[in-house]
Amino acid sequence: MSPEGPEVRRAFVIEMDDETAAVMRVLEAFALGGARLTGLDLKPEAQDGLRLRVMATGLDDARADRIGRRVGALPVVRAVASGWMSG
Structure with missing residues (x-):
């Protein structure tokens, strides 16, 4: 379980196909999940x-997990990894 709060930074590493719309599809999942991209x-x-x-x-953990699952389910995505950093 990760620490909670607005200062917790999460990193997602996504390997995907090199297609024109792939990046936009992935970023849409973050927008729908309410993430603030930094x-x-x-x-x-x-x-x-x-x-x-x-x-x-x-x-929070639940929203980060939902985003990771949503991104991982995209047909253009090959792999997803995520983690967090505090401070």
Whole structure:
């Protein structure tokens, strides 16, 4: 269980297909989940893929889990990992 509060930063690392709308589909899940995005980092990956790192605040464990499941269910997503940092 992670600490609660507005200062808890969560990091999501998403590996996805290199498709035009893939990033927008992934970010939509964060908007629907009420996340406040604090950072994005997008890099190409081997085998025609992309790696997106999303930093967000304002999420409790349940909402972060829902976002992770929603993102992981997208057909353009290959893998999702998430964690938190305080401070």
